[in-house]
Amino acid sequence: MFQSFEATTRPEQGPPRLAALRREMARDGLQGFLVPRADAHQGEYVAPCDERLAWLTGFTGSAGQAVILEHEAAVFVDGRYTLQARAQMAEEFAVEQWPASKPGPWIAGRLGKGARVGFDPWLFTAAQVEELRSAAPEVEFLEWENLVDRIWTDRPPPPDGAVEDYPVRLAGLSSAEKRAMVGAALAEAGQKAAVLTLPDSICWLLNIRGSDIPRIPIVQAFAIVGSEGEVALYADPGKFATVELDPEVQLSPRETFATDLARLAGPVRLDRDTAPWEVWRILEKAGVKAVAGADPCLLPKARKTAAEIAATTQAHLRDGAAMAEFLAWLDATAPGELTEIDVVTRLEEARAATGALRDIAFDTIAGSGPNGAIVHYRVTRETNRQLRAGETLLIDSGGQYLDGTTDVTRTVWIGRTPPPEALKAAFTRVLKGMIAISRARWPKGLAGRDLDALARQALWQAGMDYDHGTGHGVGVYLSVHEGPQRLARTGTVPLEPxxxxxxxxxxxxxxEYGIRIENLVVVREAPAVAGGDEGREMLCFDTLTWVPIDRRLIAPELLTGEERAWLDSYHAEVRRRIAPLCPAPVTDWLRQVTAPL
Structure with missing residues (x-):
């Protein structure tokens, strides 16, 4: 069993811990303290020892920040988490929806000139600190000891997971080739080195994978990569007992990282959006010139090699067969016999039965009825709900395989009675958006923000929308949420093959319900179109995910002829690709549910 169903923190634990934190604030002469959901590596997923926000407030989502003042406390979350935050936290914590409400202006409206607000400089980036100080210029934001760590007496120890090599046959490039590429980019920019703080960047660069964080195969480490491709790596050496690093990679304990930073010769590149503020401070105090620039691994990592695409294609076929087996089982089981935990457990079993599953890609979302409306709902024994006929079930899940990372969402109808027409209309509008992205062609140079509206147009026509991005980047046996590419209004990085x-x-x-339909897609060069502009480069998507879409929830009259043709073609491909990997009963079920609309 990969997923635990126990609640991380109960809401009633919030007030005593909040009071204890305020006592520490008063002792240090602070009027406020900031508690982000972050660690020193600024990754989305953190180790148990870094779950400070969950420990303090009860909120277990993957993004958020608490602002604790003497008489007020607020937690800032985006639209994915507003319902979850209200359900998990005690009433002492107000819920503020980001970005309509942001910590800086909120603080400025409550604290006057000279008020002192502390923050841990390892847990905030330069961009975040500058935004806070700009929004509340009269408030003193002070680098401070972490007050949560003072009062968290049973805080878990740091992770010590083992590291393994990642095969070049799957990566497509050796570590030496990647380091030479990154070093050349630094040299061209006139920079001596770059500081890497994102674990997935380091794992990609060195062709290694770790086990420090559940669900994400990374090792928590820092690194300094030089303009000649040499790397100083900072991590617990004990984790590397079975890994033979290249001679150009020097491994040192984490404790020496800050000292070595101060000895660097500049210019040194730092990413304002990912490097901790403390790294900037160390370099500044040492007189080392730091220049702002993107993590040099981000774009090369995002542009998957042919080997990576081939590998993840196989992972998605394997995963699609597991999903088909699970959905066939779900369709054959009476709803009154199942709970959300039963669904999660059975789906994990189907993936594990492939014999290739390393871990689930994230805690499975299985929200029935109203729980489906909680965008990142995670079932616990307290919230576990029985599946009921006449409701929807939203299942968002994925697997971590050595050859790829999967992420797929399907919304299915429970029971044999027909769904209400209004629900079918909403589902079909969501489907139209998914098809629009799948069929999109666009000129090279456009970013995710330029395509995001395609997914929303049918919903907008009916006065509907959704409060999250349309898509996130995905790694290959790395993070299921990978930057810098995004399909969202905030996605400014041009999409590349x-x-x-x-x-x-x-x-x-x-x-009432939640509806989401998700496939993974990969950007590729679009074939030329007869009569098109000569020399105009266009891009398009290829689909990676092959899992049936519940036709019972579709209102065919709302689909255009082209959309119906796309769906029928998609389902034909699901049959062709997945059926040979499934046992006979599942194959029979596949033929039924993928028949032409």
Missing amino acids: GMILSNEPGHYRAG
């Missing part, structure tokens, strides 16, 4: 993204529009009615 080889980038993998999710395509997942949705629609949610609080207290």
